[in-house]
Amino acid sequence: MNNVLGFLEAKLMPLAARTAQQPHLCAIRGAYVSFMPFIIVGSILLVISSFPNQTYQQFMSQAFGENWSAIVEIPFNAVFSTMALFISFLVAYRLAEQRADDRLSCGVLALVCFLILTPFLKVAENGGITVMPVEWIGTRGLFVAMIGSLLWTELFCWLKRKKLVIKMPDGVPPAVQESFAALIPALLVMILVLAIRIGFENTPYRTIHQFIYEVVATPVRHFGTSYFGALMTVFSITIxxxxxxxxxxxxxxxxxxxxxxxxxxxxxxxxxxxxxxxxxxxxxxxxxxxxxxxxxxxxxxxxxxxxxxxxxxxxxxxxxxxxxxxxxxxxxxxxxxxxxxxxxxxxxxxxxxxxxxxxxxxxxxxxxxxxxxxxxxxxxxxxxxxxxxxxxxxxxxxxxxxxxxxxxxxxxxxxxxxxxxxxxxxxxxxxxxxxxxx
Incomplete structure (x- = not known):
């Protein structure tokens, strides 16, 4: 057993330490930690509305009306149905924080790029009314939100390091300088994202969301949330x-x-x-x-x-x-x-x-x-x-x-x-x- 511990300390500990400090994993972890309070609050409201007791449900209906549960669940739906939007912003924000770059610009850019990749739904042909699709801005869009935010932020920061920016004269307020410095990198990233969207529209998948969901997310989720995946999860934590x-x-x-x-x-x-x-x-x-x-x-x-x-x-x-x-x-x-x-x-x-x-x-x-x-x-x-x-x-x-x-x-x-x-x-x-x- 001492030999096993020696091996773990010599080999596994440095690897785990490097993994824990890996910037992209830290950004994803930090994004979820930042968003977790809102998830918990939404879940508490769901418990209140769906508490499995008939007497409780009848009392609440009599006290607050038949639609009381639907009203209580509005904040919950607002959190869970739009989670990918918040995560796309937060992942980019956290990664830019580690790169010591403009956090707000990276966060907003990642959110804009996510929306560019997300086709809006047309609900009125004649009037041309479009709405945001709930299907991909919730949990099903998380993979595109996370992976995209990492890519767009890294590209944005790289372009800025290559000096592809508009330089303002001395004396201009820092906030204005940052805004103009983000113009060219943001434009180039958005053009690339638009090209990706157009490219996927000419494939059987039609959107990058559908491609990622079918080819990457579903198989990974199936393995990761299987019985064997659960065993590996607890063992990785304890080891x-x-x-x-x-x-x-x-x-x-x-x-x-x-x-x-x-x-x-x-x-x-x-x-x-x-x-x-x-x-x-x-x-x-x-x-x-x-x-x-x-x-x-x-x-x-x-x-x-x-x-x-x-x-x-x-x-x-x-x-x-x-x-x-x-x-x-x-x-x-x-x-x-x-x-x-x-x-x-x-x-x-x-x-x-x-x-x-x-x-x-x-x-x-x-x-x-x-x-x-x-x-x-x-x-x-x-x-x-x-x-x-x-x-x-x-x-x-x-x-x-x-x-x-x-x-x-x-x-x-x-x-x-x-x-x-x-x-x-x-x-x-x-x-x-x-x-x-x-």
Whole structure:
């Protein structure tokens, strides 16, 4: 095991560190982090409007009218139905921030380019009225929004570095100088994007959106949100944590676009009164990460019940409060779990087992599938299971997960606990011997 840890520290840790600092991945991750509060607020409103209780629904209808739920869902629809627009701006903004370039110009340019690539729908032939197509400005357009924003921003910054700009005389305000400096690079990028749109109109796909969705997004999403993809997701998080890399936000930031459309489909199904079609969503993992990466709330519970050494019981008591809110650094570094050959075995094993059990339970219909509603990651277990599934079975599943996790952690806890007790007895004996000598 020490050889394995040595390999991970020597090979995997530098690679993971470089990946975490990769500018394009950082830009995508930063964009979603910036937009996450609005997603959560929209999801809270959806929970309010779609809470699965007949008495509650009847009370709200009597108090606020029959259309109350449709009114409450307006902000939710405004967020989710136009998500690609915001993400296109934010990805470019974050990338320009890392390139130390004009953030607003890059953000606006990326948004304009996204709209150029997005064909508007004509709803009145005679009047010539056109509207923005909801199909591609929501979650289905996220791949074009993200990939395009990265490309257009890099090209824009490169053109500016090549001095293809309009130089203003000294004394002109900086804001005006930046505006004129962006003219030629923005024009060239927009001409290129328009050419891409015209080119795709002469293909069977008709739009770049359809091409990306069919050729790239759908296959990648299918693999990434499969059972095997779920196993790889949790394993990649725990194996990076094994060498001390806080990998949750990094991995989630990369995979979140794959989950997003599944969640949107599930939400649409809930609104239509049908069963959500997708098992693997971000909320599926929210039900797994109880206490944080490695489902360490199970570890804390097992330590509180079975540990006998002072050190382990003290770590469990100190980490219990934070673990309830899915913060596990006190346990990971206090026990420790990180770089501990014994504890890293269950730390990586437990999430794989829980994913398997939970996936099978949802597949056979024993547990309700997640609805796609977003929750804060600090929401305590059991409560979070009920909210993300809209059903009591979600809470029961989390309780079962906690029990399974505690049972898997227990044999390894006993080994470490025995080591701690032996060390504590040796220290006590040494202290007693010293006291007798005095």
């Amino acid at each position: 990076l944590w094994s060498v001390g890399i806080n990998s949750g936000s990094m991995v989630n930031g990369i995979i979140r676009p794959l989950w997003m459309e599944n969640q949107t489909d599930n939400i649409a199904a809930i609104q239509a009164g049908t069963t959500p079609p997708h098992i693997i969503t971000e909320q599926f993992f929210d039900m797994i990460w109880m206490g944080g990466a490695g489902a360490t709330l199970s570890l804390v519970i097992a330590m509180l019940i079975f540990a006998r050494s002072k050190n382990m019981r003290e770590v469990a008591r100190l980490g219990a409060g934070a673990s309830l809110f899915n913060i596990n650094e006190p346990v990971l570094f206090g026990l420790p779990v990180i770089m501990n050959p014994i504890m890293l075995i269950p730390f990586n094993l437990v999430p794989l087992v829980l994913v398997t059990v939970q996936y099978v339970a949802m597949k056979i219909g024993a547990v309700a599938v997640t609805t796609g509603v977003f929750i804060p990651w600090t929401l305590p277990p059991v409560i979070s299971g009920f909210i993300v599934t809209g059903h009591l079975s979600g809470s029961i599943m989390q309780l079962l997960n906690l029990l399974i996790g505690a049972m898997l952690y227990l044999p390894f806890i006993r080994i470490v606990d025995k080591q701690y007790r032996s060390a504590e007895r040796n220290m006590e004996n040494a202290a007693n011997a010293l006291a007798k000598q005095e």
